[in-house]
Amino acid sequence: MPQMNMVQAINDALRIEMRRDHRVVVLGEDVGKVGGVFRVTQGLYDEFGDDRVIDTPLSEGGIIGTAIGMALYGLVPVPEIQFSDFIFPAYDQIVSELAKYRYRSGGEYPAKLVIRTPVGGGIRGGHYHSQSPEAQFIHVAGLKVVCPASPADAKGLLLASIRDPDPVLFFEPKRIYRAAKGEVPEGDFVVPLGKANVVKPGVHVTVIAWGAMLYEALEASNQAGKQGIDCEVIDLRTLWPLDIDTIIASVKKTGRVVVVHEAPKSCGLGGEIVSLINEKAFLHLEAPPKRVTGFDTPFPYTLENEYLPLAHRILPAIVETARY
Amino acid sequence: MTALLQSESRTSHAPVGENNANDADRSAVRRPDDALAGDVIRTLRHDGTLDPAHDPKLTRDEILGLYKLMVRVRILDDRLVALQRQGRIGFHIGSLGEEAAILGSAFAMRENDWIFPCYREFGAALLRGMPLQRYVDNMFGNANDPVKGRQMPDHYTYKKGHFGSISSPIGTQITQAAGFAWAAKIKKEDIAVLSYFGDGATSSNDFHNGLNFAGVFRAPTIFFCRNNGWAISVPTERQTASATFAEKGIAYGVPGVRVDGNDIFAVVKATRDAVARASRGEGPTLIEALTYRLSGHSTSDDPKAYRPDNTLDPWRALDPLARTRRYVEQHLGWNDDAQRALETEMDAEIKAAVAAAEKTELPSLDSLFEDVFASLPWHLEEQREELRKGPRAKGHGAH
Ligand SMILES: Cc1ncc(C[n+]2csc(CCOP(=O)(O)OP(=O)(O)O)c2C)c(N)n1
Ligand SMILES: [Mg+2]
Numbered sequence: 001m002p003q004m005n006m007v008q009a010i011n012d013a014l015r016i017e018m019r020r021d022h023r024v025v026v027l028g029e030d031v032g033k034v035g036g037v038f039r040v041t042q043g044l045y046d047e048f049g050d051d052r053v054i055d056t057p058l059s060e061g062g063i064i065g066t067a068i069g070m071a072l073y074g075l076v077p078v079p080e081i082q083f084s085d086f087i088f089p090a091y092d093q094i095v096s097e098l099a100k101y102r103y104r105s106g107g108e109y110p111a112k113l114v115i116r117t118p119v120g121g122g123i124r125g126g127h128y129h130s131q132s133p134e135a136q137f138i139h140v141a142g143l144k145v146v147c148p149a150s151p152a153d154a155k156g157l158l159l160a161s162i163r164d165p166d167p168v169l170f171f172e173p174k175r176i177y178r179a180a181k182g183e184v185p186e187g188d189f190v191v192p193l194g195k196a197n198v199v200k201p202g203v204h205v206t207v208i209a210w211g212a213m214l215y216e217a218l219e220a221s222n223q224a225g226k227q228g229i230d231c232e233v234i235d236l237r238t239l240w241p242l243d244i245d246t247i248i249a250s251v252k253k254t255g256r257v258v259v260v261h262e263a264p265k266s267c268g269l270g271g272e273i274v275s276l277i278n279e280k281a282f283l284h285l286e287a288p289p290k291r292v293t294g295f296d297t298p299f300p301y302t303l304e305n306e307y308l309p310l311a312h313r314i315l316p317a318i319v320e321t322a323r324y
Numbered sequence: 325m326t327a328l329l330q331s332e333s334r335t336s337h338a339p340v341g342e343n344n345a346n347d348a349d350r351s352a353v354r355r356p357d358d359a360l361a362g363d364v365i366r367t368l369r370h371d372g373t374l375d376p377a378h379d380p381k382l383t384r385d386e387i388l389g390l391y392k393l394m395v396r397v398r399i400l401d402d403r404l405v406a407l408q409r410q411g412r413i414g415f416h417i418g419s420l421g422e423e424a425a426i427l428g429s430a431f432a433m434r435e436n437d438w439i440f441p442c443y444r445e446f447g448a449a450l451l452r453g454m455p456l457q458r459y460v461d462n463m464f465g466n467a468n469d470p471v472k473g474r475q476m477p478d479h480y481t482y483k484k485g486h487f488g489s490i491s492s493p494i495g496t497q498i499t500q501a502a503g504f505a506w507a508a509k510i511k512k513e514d515i516a517v518l519s520y521f522g523d524g525a526t527s528s529n530d531f532h533n534g535l536n537f538a539g540v541f542r543a544p545t546i547f548f549c550r551n552n553g554w555a556i557s558v559p560t561e562r563q564t565a566s567a568t569f570a571e572k573g574i575a576y577g578v579p580g581v582r583v584d585g586n587d588i589f590a591v592v593k594a595t596r597d598a599v600a601r602a603s604r605g606e607g608p609t610l611i612e613a614l615t616y617r618l619s620g621h622s623t624s625d626d627p628k629a630y631r632p633d634n635t636l637d638p639w640r641a642l643d644p645l646a647r648t649r650r651y652v653e654q655h656l657g658w659n660d661d662a663q664r665a666l667e668t669e670m671d672a673e674i675k676a677a678v679a680a681a682e683k684t685e686l687p688s689l690d691s692l693f694e695d696v697f698a699s700l701p702w703h704l705e706e707q708r709e710e711l712r713k714g715p716r717a718k719g720h721g722a723h
Contacts, residue, residue, distance in 0.1 A: 034557035034630045057527035057563045058494055058555050086493055089529050124414040126476035128492035266703065295707045297696050301414075302465035302473030302686055305717035312715045 001183035006176060009151035009184045010040050010116070013158040014078065016188060018048050021076060024162065027054040028063055028080030037082055038118060038177055064090035064115065068098055071111045076162060081117040084171060085128045091136075098167050099142035114161045114168045119147065120212050120262050121294075121308055122175030126301035132211075132263035132294070137169050138240040138272070144193060145239040147171040149214040152184045153237055156191025164193055171239075173211035180215075196243035198250070202232035205322050206250040208273060209260040210236040213309060217260050220314035229322045239269060247273065248280050255286035256321045260309050265293040287324030290317045363568075364582045364614060367589035368647060372654045380432075380593040384656055390431060390588055391652050392666060394423045394645050397447040399670050400456075401619075404463060404477075407678065408623040413463045415477045419444045421586070421618030422552055424644030426520070427451055428591025429548050429613070432599060433518050438486040440501035440519040443478050444550070448520070452485030460677040466684040472694070473687035495521060495528030498547065502534045502608070506543035516544045516602040518595070524555025526572060527563050535610065539576040544602030546595060547578070547610045550585065552617035557630040573610035585613030586644035615644070 004012065018024045026041055026048075032055035035042030045053040056063050060081055067077035081087045087094070094115070101111035121130035137143050144166050148154040154172070161168040173180075199214065200221060209217035214235050221231035232250050236242055251257050257277060259270035270291040277289055292309040300307050367378040382390070401418040408416050419426055422444060430439060430448035439448055446459055458470055462480035465473035470480050471489075481489040488497065501519030508515045525531055526549060538545040549569050553560055566572055570580030579601075583594040591613060598609035616639040620627040627633075652658035693700060693708045700708070 029555070030557045032557075037556065037624070055558050055562050058524035058558070059527040059529065061529050062527065088493070089495075124476070126479065126492075127474065129476070265707070295692065295711070296703060297692055297707075298474065300474050300692055301476050302469075303689070303692050306689060306711060307692065308717075310717060312717060316714065 001185055003181055004151045004155075004184040005178045005181045006148070006151045006154045006172065007038060007040050007178060009155040010158055010172065011042060011044070012184065013155040013162075014041065014044060015047065017159060017162050018044065018052065020188070021162075023074060023076040024078060025052045025054065025070065025075055026078050026080065027056050027067060029056060029058055029082050031055060031080050036080060038174065040116070040172070040177075041080065060086055060088075060090035061093055064093040064098065067113050067115075068093060068101070068111050071113045072101075072109055077113045078162060079113065079115055081115060083125075083129050084117040084119045084133055085131045087115075087117060087133065094137070094143070094169075095140050099140045101142075102166075103142060110165060112165060112167060114158070114170050116158075116170045116172060118174035118177070119171035120173045120175055121299060121304055122212055124301065124304060125299075127298045130299040130304070132171075132261065134169075134171060134239050134261075135263055135268050135272075138269060139267075142167070144168045144241070145171065146193065146237065147173065147211045147239055148237060149173065149176070149209075149211055149235050150180055151182045152189075153191050153197070153235075155184050156189050157193065157237060159188070160190045160193050163190070168193075171211065175212040176215065191237070193238045194241055194243055195237065196246040197235040197237055198232060198246065199235045200231065200233040202230040202254070204230045204254055205232070205256040205258060205318050206247075206254045207231050207233045207258045207260065207314070207318065208236060208247065209233065210239060211262070213260045213262055216309065216311045217314055219311040220318055223311065223315050224318045224322070227319065229318060231318060242273070244276060244280070247277065251277050251281045252284045255284050256324070257285075257289045258292060258314065258317050258321055259289065260292045260314055262294050262308060264296045265291055266296050268293055287321045290321050292317045364584050365590045365594050366584040366587050367593060368584075368587045368651060372651055374589055378590055378593045380589055380596055382589070382592065386431075388652060388656060388658070390427055391648050391658070393427055393447065393451060394588070394648055395663075395666055396450070396670050397423050397427065398645055399667065400446070400674060403674050403678070405619075405623060407463070412678075412682070413477055414465075415623055416463070417443050417478045417622040418619050419447055421639065421643065422550055422615045423447060424588035424648065425548075425550050425585035425591055425613040425615045428588040429518060429520075429546075429595040429611070432592045432595030433516065434599065436486070436515050437599065438488070438501075438504060438515060438517045440488045440497040440504065440517060441490055442497065442520040442522060442525070442550070443490050443492065444522075445520050446478065446480075449480065449482050449485065449487045452482065452487045454480070454482040454485055454487065456673060457677045457680060458482065460674075460681045461684065464681040464684070465687070466681055467687050467691075468681070468684050469687070472691045495525040495530035495534075497521065498525065498528070498530045498534035499537065501547075502538040502541075502543050502545050505538065505545040505602070505608075506541050509541070509543055514603055516546060516599045518546045518548055520548050520550060522555060523549060523551040523553070523560050523563055523569060524558065525549075526569055531572075535573060535576040535578050535608070538608035539573075539578045542605065542607030544605075545608040546598045546602065547573075547608060548595070549610065549612045550615060551612050552585075552615050554617050554621070554631075556621045556625060557627075568612060570610060570612040578608045578610050580610040580612065582612045582614060585615030586642050586647060588644060588648055616642075618643070
């Protein structure tokens with residue numbers, strides 16, 4: 001199997017699907033000739049041309065609104081939003097329209113598209129090139145939300161997302177775009193939506209993470225291992241609808257759980273996960289579930305590494321939970 | 325107006341004014357013959373004289389002051405790019421080639437007027453009196469940074485100089501400027517508001533809202549479009565099918581003018597006219613300044629990936645700094661000695677500011693939680709306590 005980084009794996013997925021399904025089009029700011037500011041769509045313009053790999057005017061509302069129209073006509077648009085921080089001019093189209101189309105038309109007009117967008121911190125991007133807005137989309141009924149942590153998952157989940165009948169927000173953790181490398185199956189390869197991955201089995205504490213923070217969770221659980229704490233680390237992969245069975249099975253085994261995410265703590269996905277655990281596995285809990293997250297402040301520039309829930313903050317949470 | 329409504333597209337970007345591109349160069353430029361060149365306000369003529377029809381009648385000191393500021397901005401850009409390449413700062417987004425558009429327009433504003441900036445106008449902030457140290461501290465995101473290390477470099481603020489707060493999301497300042505100006509109108513105060521944005525930003529929701537509201541309510545706003553040919557890698561013809569950006573004002577009832585953005589005299593004149601209109605209660609103006617982004621979009625960008633370097637040559641020939649220098653040399657006795665002295669002085673000033681910024685500590689941990697709200701709610705107090713007590717991140721030297 002070839003080694004790829006996440007940028008290459010996503011590019012590979014787009015190329016495979018565009019060759020296989022001529023309805024697939026890519027549109028967004030700078031995605032054409034230059035191949036995107038992160039070069040994720042590099043080379044697609046040369047292979048598929050101006051009708052299918054489209055540099056658009058600078059308007060996220062325009063990109064998503066027209067992509068919805070294209071979808072209604074029968075294309076399968078895969079728009080890119082340059083940074084997920086810049087998705088908000090399109091929020092109305094996503095929340096009021098995309099998420100509700102199937103429902104509000106009694107199923108007559110399902111609007112199917114996959115919005116790809118880089119997410120998260122770690123590139124010294126300050127307020128507007130670092131945020132993790134997943135919860136703001138999960139809270140809207142009708143959107144699926146995905147966030148891969150490895151190149152293979154990025155490829156397999158993107159292909160699954162494009163083929164899924166529902167609209168998907170596909171968050172790409174930009175911090176590990178190039179840093180995450182690994183073997184990626186060649187050719188067509190699908191990782192099903194809605195299935196978490198138990199990256200490291202263990203018995204003492206369940207650690208749930210996704211995207212770039214998965215690696216921090218793994219690092220912290222390695223360090224915890226040196227103190228005799230055996231963590232089970234779960235990569236959620238699909239953030240919504242999430243894989244409740246895998247989570248509950250793990251918590252029933254460990255009785256202890258730490259959820260990690262970059263987004264601010266309050267009303268983040270971690271809160272929802274903890275509530276679900278309370279509802280479905282309360283009597284199995286041996287310790288209060290913990291969240292290690294970004295703070296409830298805008299994402300900072302200089303103090304980025306103090307803000308992020310990196311291994312140095314995850315480890316004490318694991319230890320405290322284990323020793324509770 | 326009818327000329328403005330013709331449908332043939334001529335937004336694509338070509339130098340206007342000086343006709344010094346040879347044919348090979350011309351074919352490399354996406355729009356070699358600008359059909360509307362005659363509509364573009366230009367003051368500084370090829371022969372180095374000023375067109376009396378558009379002469380802002382600046383004094384000798386004003387011209388020299390503007391020229392020196394252009395040099396200062398150019399040198400600063402150069403040093404900041406170097407600092408970024410050396411890894412001493414994280415990012416810079418500069419104004420190489422756009423100095424006349426930025427400084428001329430800011431200069432035309434009256435003391436009490438206001439500026440709602442985009443991210444390329446540090447020159448305008450300096451012109452409004454922002455100390456260099458304040459700017460350099462922002463570039464380092466240190467404890468003295470006016471925005472406390474919270475935002476990226478080039479995202480500073482300077483209220484004392486009536487200069488607004490910079491945001492990355494494109495276009496948002498356009499509507500805010502309209503509202504700010506509208507508020508002044510409601511309060512019957514004679515101020516005008518200058519809002520900067522790029523050609524790409526004319527595609528944003530906020531551009532339409534800003535012009536529409538300002539048009540309807542006759543808000544004293546000057547919408548200043550720096551048409552520099554590019555939105556990162558996307559050329560102007562992908563932003564609009566209109567023939568010009570200026571004519572976009574027509575549909576909103578906002579007069580639009582085009583000005584040679586590399587001619588500092590013309591920019592001052594066009595902006596002053598707009599200020600005068602606003603002051604007379606005649607409402608907003610849209611100014612399209614034709615200029616060119618001679619650098620990459622920012623230090624994160626490699627422009628060679630989408631535009632061959634030699635396509636810039638016709639625009640290099642129209643470098644606003646060189647044009648202004650020719651003028652001050654011809655008419656105001658500027659010479660190489662004066663230039664050298666100026667550059668030496670600015671070099672020293674910048675070096676000192678950088679040295680001071682590098683010595684300054686990082687923002688405090690507590691500063692992370694300040695200003696989210698006017699006062700600290702319980703949950704942020706808790707989180708601040710957690711951060712204070714918790715282990716420090718790697719590479720966080722100051723604590
Ligand atoms: C809403 C939004 N979308 C995308 C971006 C990313 N972005 C930053 S600058 C830029 C291009 C802006 O071009 P233009 O308005 O012409 O200004 P210029 O940079 O040329 O001065 C883009 C797409 C952003 N900052 N905000
Ligand atoms: Mg531009």
